[in-house]
Amino acid sequence: MTITQQNINITSKLLGRDVTLTILKPEEGDIAEPLNLLLLNDGQELENLGFINTLETLYNTHRIKPIIVVAIHADENRIDEYGIAGKPDFKGRGGKADTYTQFIKQELLPQLENLTGFGEFDTTAFAGFSLGGLSAFDIVWNNPAFFNKAGVFSGSFWWRGKDLAKGYTDADRLMHQVIRETKNKPSIKTWLQTGTKDETSDRNKNGIIDAIDDTIDLISEMEAKGFSRLNDIRYVEVVGGTHNTDTWGKAMAKFLVWAFGR
Template identity: 55%
Template sequence: MLTVEMINTPHQITSAFLKREVMLEIYSPEHTAAQTPMHLLLFNDGQEAEALELASTAASLLSAGKIEPLLIVAIKAGEDRLQEYGVAGVLDFMGRGAKAEAYTQFVVAELLPYLSATFKTLGRGKCGFAGCSLGGLSAFDIAWQHPELFDVAGVFSGAFWWRKKAFEDGYSDQDRILHERIRQTPIKPGVKFWLMTGTEDETADRNHNYIIDSIDDTIDVIKELTLKGFTRPEEVFYYEMVGGKHHPSSWAKALPGFLTWAFPTPFFPI
């Protein structure tokens, strides 16, 4: 078996939309021929790349021939993470997500063109976006809004509870922002979604149905996607990790499942 290593190269982009320097950790397979097409995976909360085992997991799967060549771009969150992540154009009940539209524009109009200019083999493979918790909500929303740019999205313990109204102000499930965005989208975007939760993500159970809210909210996202015409498991894949926690250690364990689903080789189909 050929051992493949992922080479980490730090990059920095000055973003006009975010008005800050955005730090990236870019992982690419060593000794990849210049003409070899590569897939692209953007990952929110890139400061957690080591804890998520992004490089080592990709290297292991590449060495085993289970995924195709893949460039991973870990985007480090800024100090305004709670404003830059979220659902673009819609604030949550605490006014968070005010810069989510700017973050979307950074990804679409600054980051992707930069990567295309820097890595010439991109553009012939698939493009994915992934994230954990609030970063997963952000990745889903950006991929959903831009199916012309993204083929797949991966969400680990997504913050699908993101809502317009507080519980004490008469919250109902109709106040969840992403679910509403899916309902209001007139056409079915051509993106596939891989969703994961852990049975120990949290303990909250707002509707007292003995199912934690993170699972309820994710299952309801899947229901909305199904109503929109998405099929399972071909277009929407769901993994519920028994004992999984809201922590990078659990998400790292789930990562191989996502990567082999999103970027499989023909010899290791999903």
């Protein structure tokens, strides 16, 4: 299957800036079934992730269904636009996360048919890395009418409302709070990856790094809402995996097969 690549800029009135998108799609003649959609935060990292090579390999071995990938490039506003909508962290980071969510729903998704030639998709997923993973998860969690799958690589689930030095407890983790406060279980499936060398921090001194602890605790919160480890959640722990595009690129095939596998 041949993949076409197109870089385009769209103007976001909400974000007050131009947003660069990299759109990857199969050649029209290669599409003989319903298409799927993947939105990807930190789209500027596609090359470092080896993303196109991974996609081609999976297509050529008939392991995934056809996908349109819309990779959204971040810029210097990343730390404000990514995060949890309406819940900046203790330093005020993520203050525009709610605006970024509205950009996705009100500006990007309505333009997709215009941009790609396709408006209906079988599976619609949103994925990201680190803070972009937190953003993707938050958007999918709160918008199951738009998305049915989330992919999170080394997600920043430490995102907290209180400084460690000012009486922090695990209850101050904001995404965990959002899950606890959600009344109805959203109809979504989630893929979560951590690396055993994502970081060295260990807040509670239990011998397990925070990146893993925070992700496992998030899964527990989801299970308390009725999610099933067997059917709704896939957790991948990469031994020796680090907090960078090298590890995430190597894990990408597992995510794509999980989300869009034949």
